[in-house]
Amino acid sequence: MDVDRGVPGLIVKFGNYPLHHGGVGAIRSLGRLGVPMYAVTEDRCTPAAVSRYLERAFVWPTTGTEEPERLVAGLLRIGRRIGRPTVLVPTDEEAAVLVAEHQAELAGRFLFPRVEPGLPRRLASKQGLHELCAQHGIASPAAHFPRSYEDVERFATTARFPVVAKNREAFVRRARPAVNGTTRIASREGLLRLAREWGERPGVILQEYLPREDAEDWIVHAYFDAESAPLAMFTGVKVRSWPPHAGMTAHAYIVDNPELADLAARFVKEIGFSGIVDLDLRFDRRDGRYKLLDFNPRMGAQFRLFENEPGVDVVRALHLDLTGRPVPEGEQLVGRRYVVENIDLPALLAYRRSGYTTPHVPARASGTELAWFARDDLRPSLVMLARLVRPGAKHLYQLWRTSRRGSGAAAK
Incomplete structure (x- = not known):
């Protein structure tokens, strides 16, 4: 395979999830071809950090909730240490969105696909994706996006149960998610009980359950x-x-x-x-x-x-x-x-x-x-x-x- 071994790769991840097999797979995939590989890691003893195919682990504990300017500055510091143009390989939505929304700042140090800056954030959002599917004729489960507890109550009177609740935006898993992942709700009473914990603006999508x-x-x-x-x-x-x-x-x-x-x-x-x-x-x-x-x-x-x-x-x-x-x-x-x-x-x-x-x-x-x-x-x-x-x-x-x-x- 005619790979350019003079251009390294950098695995970019934000948040604390050290047991991530995808990052290890990417390090091995390019490393086996002779591409120098670097990675952002939580500490020096993660699976990715100890791979034989990794040139260097940049230990940078993050939560994913930091200000974008801080994350961009951190990436640029890593880029300067690597010292040559490097292909970015994001492993989470936070990293993919950050790169897309700060292409101008990162372009001098890194190589990455150019994309409309707001598109990755919209695709990572359950509401944004649902709207894009409707716009382009792509099937997706029927969905409702409540804006208040009263809105949930109205939905519950006509909904066909079970329904599925998901966090509306991808990034809330690093902060305070409304639900822990995909949650199947069997009844109206169960939905209303959960909804009382969602606050004035429920950050959820209520979706059709596909048996x-x-x-x-x-x-x-x-x-x-x-x-x-x-x-x-x-x-x-x-x-x-x-x-x-x-x-x-x-x-x-x-x-x-x-x-x-x-x-x-x-x-x-x-x-x-x-x-x-x-x-x-x-x-x-x-x-x-x-x-x-x-x-x-x-x-x-x-x-x-x-x-x-x-x-x-x-x-x-x-x-x-x-x-x-x-x-x-x-x-x-x-x-x-x-x-x-x-x-x-x-x-x-x-x-x-x-x-x-x-x-x-x-x-x-x-x-x-x-x-x-x-x-x-x-x-x-x-x-x-x-x-x-x-x-x-x-x-x-x-x-x-x-x-x-x-x-x-x-x-x-």
Whole structure:
């Protein structure tokens, strides 16, 4: 692969989530090609910080709620220390939005896709995404955006339960979220009880519930160039997620879906986005439509599931394109499997209890990519395990507690 080894990559993340397999995957993906890799980390003993493919970890604890000017200044300091133009690889919405909204300040030090400055923030917002879907004819779950408790009361009188509550904006998870992730609400009484805690201006979206027995979870990862043309496009099916049915991918397969790829390419072209995308869609068997749930304007944590025959994934496509190299074309590796070791076992137990299966799982995997373990880079998996089981760690208890529930958070 004709990669420019003179241009480093920098993994950019804000907030405290040290067990992030996506960042480790990006470091390995480019590092294996000889690209010098750097990363923003919470401390010096995170899985990303100990990867053999990392040149240097820049320890910079953040919450994601800092003033943008402070975050931009911090990135520029890191850029000066690296000392040469560097490809930015955001791993969360905060980083992707910051880069888009401060392109002029960052352009001298960094390489990144140019995009309309306000677009990533709008895509990361549940309300902004819903409005874009309606504008461009993309199916999405029916949604209501209450502006007061009285508005919630009016909605509750006509709503068909269960409904789903989500935080309206992506960034509130770093501050004070109204709900803890996707919350299934079974009754009018449960909704009103929760709504009393949301304050005068509820920062939530109340969304149509798509029954899992009538639905399939699909994912699209792609890289789009400056003209919003796909240089790398992948589709897959999500077998399990954590928390169950409502969280990050724990187990997935590459499955060809030309209809879904065409839908995603058309939407991205119409909105004029450039860069890496990670889309979550649910196929509703009741009406035969793919409904867009999430549009992440950045690299997804499970991106290493997707690779084509020449070895291109979306992070490699990003680096190749931004350094003026051609992105090799090829068929995606159908049947390839991705497993996140620390969350797939509890997810498996929860899914067995729920009885959920997807009809699109291949009979045999053509290959397996593990999120943490790699023979050529063992230390990240060892550090992940050490942080997982260390005294006082809450992670294992949280896994057990969610597995016992067998689903995402719920209110009756």
